[in-house]
Amino acid sequence: MAISLRLSRGGSKKRPYYRIVVADARSPRDGKFIEKIGTYNPLLAKDDAKRVVLDGERAKYWLGVGAQPTDRVARFLDAAGLKERAARSNPNKGKPGEKAVERAEERAEKVKAAEEAAAEAKAAEAAAAAAPAEDTQAEAEAVIAAEVEAATEEPTAEAEQVAEATAEETPPAEA
Structure with a gap:
């Protein structure tokens, strides 16, 4: 039996709340699980202590038995210092051109x-x-x-043409 450490969603619509569970990999996401080892509330601030609550000893036990964590749970375990998370790599992405x-x-x-x-x-x-x-x-x-x-140099031909054009356009002032 393949065992995984994963999230099981709870909470209401647009108000997610997750349980960190140990479950058979073949069971549905929110279905039957073996054991609940923690919780995750994404609505809390990132520095809040209650955002991720994890039973470290049970997590160590299940990792020792061979349970495989999902990416998100692996992040939590890495933050708790229980298991180092390998850098994610995308095999579909190649080197830049x-x-x-x-x-x-x-x-x-x-x-x-x-x-x-x-x-x-x-x-x-x-x-x-x-x-x-x-x-x-x-x-x-x-x-x-x-x-x-x-300023005192002689005006260039272009400056003279501009001056003539403006003189032609302006009507004489009446007194």
């Missing part, structure tokens, strides 16, 4: 470049803060002088 690997590498490179740029910006800010005030004032004056020169 070439494009997925390339995209992941590109994302990693972009993240690394962004982190480097942020580090350089912080270093530049730190250097600017450490520089004497005279240097920053001289830089500010140079920027202002460049803006003044740009």
Whole structure:
């Protein structure tokens, strides 16, 4: 006889409550069971002590006899320190394709470049803060002088065309 440690549902509609039971693997989910070894109330908070109540000694006994826990019960047993749960694996899932690997590498490179740029910006800010005030004032004056020169330069052909077009569209002001 194959024995399993599994959940048996109770409770009302949309208010689940489970018993952790030892049952014959061939019996129905909510049917006949051999022994009740705990309860599980998924509606309680995850850190609540009453969410999972498990009789550890009986669980050890049934595991020693050869009972196989379901995935969910195996989680509870692992959390209680009674049985280590093997990592779940899906045999239908294969390795990612070439494009997925390339995209992941590109994302990693972009993240690394962004982190480097942020580090350089912080270093530049730190250097600017450490520089004497005279240097920053001289830089500010140079920027202002460049803006003044740009404003006083002769207008380009495009700027003249835009100015002519706006002059034609606006009617003369009446006094």
